[in-house]
Amino acid sequence: MCSDKIHTGLLVVSYATYLLLGAIVFWALEKNTEIEQKRAVIQMKEAFLQNFTHLTVAEVEQFVKNLTDAVQRGVYPVGNESQTEVSNWDLSNSFFFVGAVVSTIGYGTQCPKTVAGQIFCVVFASFGIPLTIVFLHRVSKMLSLLCERLGRWLYEKGMKKKKIKFLTLLFFLVMGILVFLCLPSLVFQVVEGWSYSEGVYFAFITLSTIGFGDYVVGKQPDRNYPSYYRSLVAIWIIFGLAWIALLFNLLTTLLEDTEKKIAQDLHKRGKA
Amino acid sequence: MCSDKIHTGLLVVSYATYLLLGAIVFWALEKNTEIEQKRAVIQMKEAFLQNFTHLTVAEVEQFVKNLTDAVQRGVYPVGNESQTEVSNWDLSNSFFFVGAVVSTIGYGTQCPKTVAGQIFCVVFASFGIPLTIVFLHRVSKMLSLLCERLGRWLYEKGMKKKKIKFLTLLFFLVMGILVFLCLPSLVFQVVEGWSYSEGVYFAFITLSTIGFGDYVVGKQPDRNYPSYYRSLVAIWIIFGLAWIALLFNLLTTLLEDTEKKIAQDLHKRGKA
Ligand SMILES: [K+]
Ligand SMILES: [K+]
Missing domain, CATH: 1.10.287.70 (Helix Hairpins)
Structure with missing residues (x-):
């Protein structure tokens, strides 16, 4: 430790x-x-x-x-x-x-x-x-520790392992969307004067690392930004990047598994 | 197969x-x-x-x-x-x-x-x-198969395993830099009219997926582009992205190993 x-x-x-x-x-x-x-x-x-x-x-x-x-x-x-x-x-x-x-x-x-x-x-x-x-690997580990703790707590409550896995994944997805996409978009709406959907679009484009640059925080010369805004955005980006990297990893594994299954099915049918 | x-x-x-x-x-x-x-x-x-x-x-x-x-x-x-x-x-x-x-x-x-x-x-x-x-995982696998083949060939020549590992890595790095950064930059110099260093900068910014958008291929209205140029660029990006992902993976593992060693050393010294 x-x-x-x-x-x-x-x-x-x-x-x-x-x-x-x-x-x-x-x-x-x-x-x-x-x-x-x-x-x-x-x-x-x-x-x-x-x-x-x-x-x-x-x-x-x-x-x-x-x-x-x-x-x-x-x-x-x-x-x-x-x-x-x-x-x-x-x-x-x-x-x-x-x-x-x-x-x-x-x-x-x-x-x-x-x-x-x-x-x-x-x-x-x-x-x-x-x-x-x-x-970001290290930050990701911190985030997945949270999920593990939730899993252990549910296990002690007597829940089945398969159900726990599904629930922690759902928790990870829903909480992440709320904390890293929905909530920051509200802040951007107030501070940057964007519409809510523009806020979600900017948050996703940033955390997915696409980064078009059509919307950027803290760059409008005619707006007054609170002093803690930059630090808040930095913290959001660091944890958000770690979260979305884990999420994409999960989806990648899911896609690769599905794809393998389909290919194996096709191969079996071809032989039969 | x-x-x-x-x-x-x-x-x-x-x-x-x-x-x-x-x-x-x-x-x-x-x-x-x-x-x-x-x-x-x-x-x-x-x-x-x-x-x-x-x-x-x-x-x-x-x-x-x-x-x-x-x-x-x-x-x-x-x-x-x-x-x-x-x-x-x-x-x-x-x-x-x-x-x-x-x-x-x-x-x-x-x-x-x-x-x-x-x-x-x-x-x-x-x-x-x-x-x-x-x-891109799949393309990466194709690229690493090439390295494996080289390794097997060197093994049959009677080379030591440690030396083979070092040589295939070096081959992967040098060949990649030549094929995915140096050679395309020459092409950009001719077709886009950029300087050579601008070409290297663009190639790296693209393959690293930073993508500033200050230089973009095939977007200058006053230039005539050969018809096969777009396809060539697409092939370069697909294999280049796979190559650089492998490279960053390698560097990440290397950094994590070094970092672990330093932390362990510090910990031992703290105890002594
Ligand atoms: K980008
Ligand atoms: K970008």
């Missing part, structure tokens, strides 16, 4: 250190390039605003095209030059980015644009992803 | 059917909404182009803001109205989208925007992701 605690503590500390170091490197590599790109787009927009009444339709069309390209590259030309100092690559946002990389969610709302940043991203993820899997 | 072939055949057919049906549903759900949204943005742009010399700076600023919002939602206002008929949601692009969902790559260059599409996406992925894992 004591060895187990050292084990977990060691893992958490090395994982946190790895992420923090990664965040600092991305911050150092990407910050200046981003500020330059933002400044260029804002200057382009300001030059346009001073001049647009004298421009031709073709020139305005070119401006629209340049603007579209900039937004696609993740540079948003809204506001004036003083706002360019708000960076995607401060330490807190770098940390968010690093989390999106190692979890393979990869929202893509901010990406490394320098050659050094892209190469570092490949190297960093090569070790960061397996490290995250190890970390 | 015969049962094994039925097994694989059954799996491929059910997997392909599942993806195709999913693609058709998304196509039906999303196509009209997308066309409407595109038309609205193009009309906004055309109204602006006819009027911009009479507008105030504030009105132009509002236009820039609306344009930015549209691009962020994935609607690109380049070109004129006739081009709005080119849809993100034709059958071929729907299929590409469905692949990005079930593999959890999730580039996010196209996302469902209707409520029905978003809910269907959650349900479809819930079963599609485990099905993909089952499918």
